Amino acid sequence: MTPSRKGPGLDFKNGVVDLSHGGGGRAMAQLVEELFVSAFDNEMLRQRNDQASFTVEGGRLVMTTDGYVISPLFFPGGDIGSLAVHGTVNDVAMAGAVPLVLSASFIIEEGLPLADLRRIVLSMAAASRAAGVPVVTGDTKVVEKGKGDGLFIATTGIGRVPDGLTISGDLALPGDAILVSGTMGDHGIAVMSQRKSLGFETTLASDSAALHTLVAAMVAEVPSIHCLRDPTRGGLASTLNELADQSGVGMIIEEAAIPVRAEVRGACELLGLDPLYVANEGKLIAIVPAAEAQRLLAVMRGHPLGANAAIIGRVVEDSHRFVQMETSFGGRRVVDWLAGEQLPRIC
Secondary structure, three states: OOOOOOOOOOOOOOOEOOHHHHOOOHHHHHHHHHHHHHHHOOHHHHOOOOOOOOOOOOOEEEEEEEEEOOOOOEEOOEEHHHHHHHHHHHHHHOOOOEEEEEEEEEEEEOOOEHHHHHHHHHHHHHHHHHHOOOEEEEEEEEEOOOOOOOEEEEEEEEEEEOOOOOOOOOOOOOOOEEEEOOOOOHHHHHHHOOOOOOOOOOOOOOOOOOOHHHHHHHHHHOOOOOEEEOOOOOHHHHHHHHHHHHHOOEEEEEHHHOOOOHHHHHHHHHHOOOHHHOOOOOOOEEEEOHHHHHHHHHHHHOOHHHOOOEEEEEEEOOOOOOEEEEOOOOOEEEOOOOOOOOOOOOO
């Protein structure tokens, strides 16, 4: 990071990003200083190094990295900036870890309005402060018009796992209970509603949220949780298949027990989608010994982000690692992995 050049400030009302903003010179320094450093301001970022140095005491470290390419950049309940914070914090939290710091890399398309970029960066900064997880280092690049679709954001998150806690996708055991923290499909449908080609309206907002405080409450009360996972791309169905495959088990879920909003069901019927495959950005799956399920459910429902939590099924022995669903009609069907891309560019 370098100080901004002297002279007129950036025109955040009418200006646009041009290639000089990614060229490594004065224009780039000005963009970094007047927008990114100003928005994400913290002690580590102020050092203006190409890396952040910090001290960690106790426990194991976890690290995650992710990329965000959502279209449109703004949607009901959030935008690509807040989504990048929430998604990265959540990936760290699914190990039971306390998120510590984030990095962010911005790949900006030439011609993006500076007003839009500023709105996204300020949203991202607000989300990181609300989560208590600072953005401590980052990078910006500008690509030619037509090669970036506005803005892509890549992030890395680092967190600390308390001593004695082990949560992993390969630890589900036959007899375990399967819980979700709330309604499925809100994020994907909220994003799809903004796509002009689809032509439907909804009052639904994305569920995008940082889940680390919910996870902290859960592990404090029930440290015997075996697995945590946030069902993002591919939705609940694909995520359960992923966990079943990792753990070498089968799963049986109950259709009537899975919470889905009426607006999501209606939109899915209109679009020919299955809500089990629609993305979420503020919900989690928990797998826990059956004896602890009711206690964990009570903890989840006592947190604002888990008010609609439910027990939706159980883990079973199955060498084929199938996920099956007991339907509302009394039958049973296999719930397979998502084939192809049901909802493009939703995160």
